[in-house]
Amino acid sequence: MKLDKIFIPLFMAAALPVMGQKNYNLSYRIETEATFSNGDNAPYWLSANKFGLGGTKKDNFYLRAGANWDKSYRHGWKLAAGLDLAAGYKTTTDLWLQQAYFDVSWRMLSLSLGSKERVNSPLDKNTALTSGWMTEGINTRPIPQVRVEIRDFYSLPFTNHWLALKGHLAYGAFTDGDWQKDFAAPGQLYVRDVKYHSKALMFRVGKKETFPLEFELGLHMATQFAGDQMRKLDDGSGELVMDMPDGFSNYINALLPSAGGSDTTWGEQVNIEGNMLGSWNVALNYYLNDWKFRVYLDHYFEDKSQMFWSYGRWKDGQIGLQVDFPKNRWISSFVWEGLCTKDQSGPLLYEGYVGSFGGLKTTGNDNYFNHYIYQSWQYYGMGMGSPLLPGPVYNKDGCMIFRSNRMKGQHIGLQGTPIPGLDWRLLASFTRHWGTYSRPFDSVKHQFYGMAEVKYTPKRFSKLTFKAALGVDNGDYIGNSVGGTVGIQLRIKN
Structure with a gap:
């Protein structure tokens, strides 16, 4: 929590002088959830894609309280701040700072400082129904960072609104070094004081008011760099x-992917410094009266072998279909997603000989989400990428890697509002796991995750929202579990 000493005073110094002014928005939130289940873990969709809130253990509880403030000024200026604290039982940590941020915005451009719940990917998906994003999503706690971004698509004025763009550039720090040390078993590796970098740029071509098709294309990249690799000793x-x-x-090497210097390991000097990864994002929107159809591709890569077409067609990534229905009582949106991370450029590819045998070049075995220095692309045990690949927190041996990164999966999601104030959603996912190329499973493991959830906001008590969910896991990868979550949220606005 070292960064708390920076971000809490920053938030207070920025927010308090203007809290007494009029014409601002101020809201408070108190929220609690309790999960009960059998099996070794809580049902998967009761803990995934929740910004790291809750816990993966079979019985857990959390309480969260916070406030958000924002004020608009002339000439397109806007200030915003938020502070959010959480405490839990059988959660990753007992007490933590979920959010502490201060934002300055001018028209479409914003500067954000601190920890804030945000979707890091530029690829828009239904956050309630998607299985997640390949590179970064909403599966982990927010990473404290300094972030410059165009959050929403900005139409370039000289194109008559036919071309729009959005993107971000961010630097931050992973603060889970102490947790990794506690989680790791003696003899296992972990890291501390690791830095974070993320960048993205997304273009949209189309003007739905004139033509019903829109095309989107973008690139998202992220990096772990700096820090220390440690080994847990028997004495703790x-x-x-x-x-x-x-x-x-x-x-600079994180911003402009470059080889490491002489003060880095040999592997970093002949490749790219840090654990660099990313995804190509492509989407096509079609509008038909009150219907919206969206098809998207979230193609993941860890090096040039999957970033470009040099090694044949892309075989890994997530493809999705989202349908937004005309207003009706029962179904408002449907999502289907298919995901594959099984190929990884193959187990080994030979690029040819240069001189003697020592000049042999090889590629393949990209080992998605794992890294020989930083162990894995995770934060507090939860995977930073697709949640359909369970993170290290599910490892029983205290190892900080993904046991299986070769997977194929199918996912569907449905949601609706049958009556005002009552919302429901349904998630169902089926995956097959092969382990990794270096440590394959003896046989293919299968896993099913399912969840049904309802939320109710009474008309007479509109500040209260009640939640209940039932989750079911079945399979031989993370195991079997049946359980439920109950929760209540109180929101107060000025």
């Missing part, structure tokens, strides 16, 4: 294994 302490540099040039 850690010994330094590798010290990665943390200078100005390392931040």
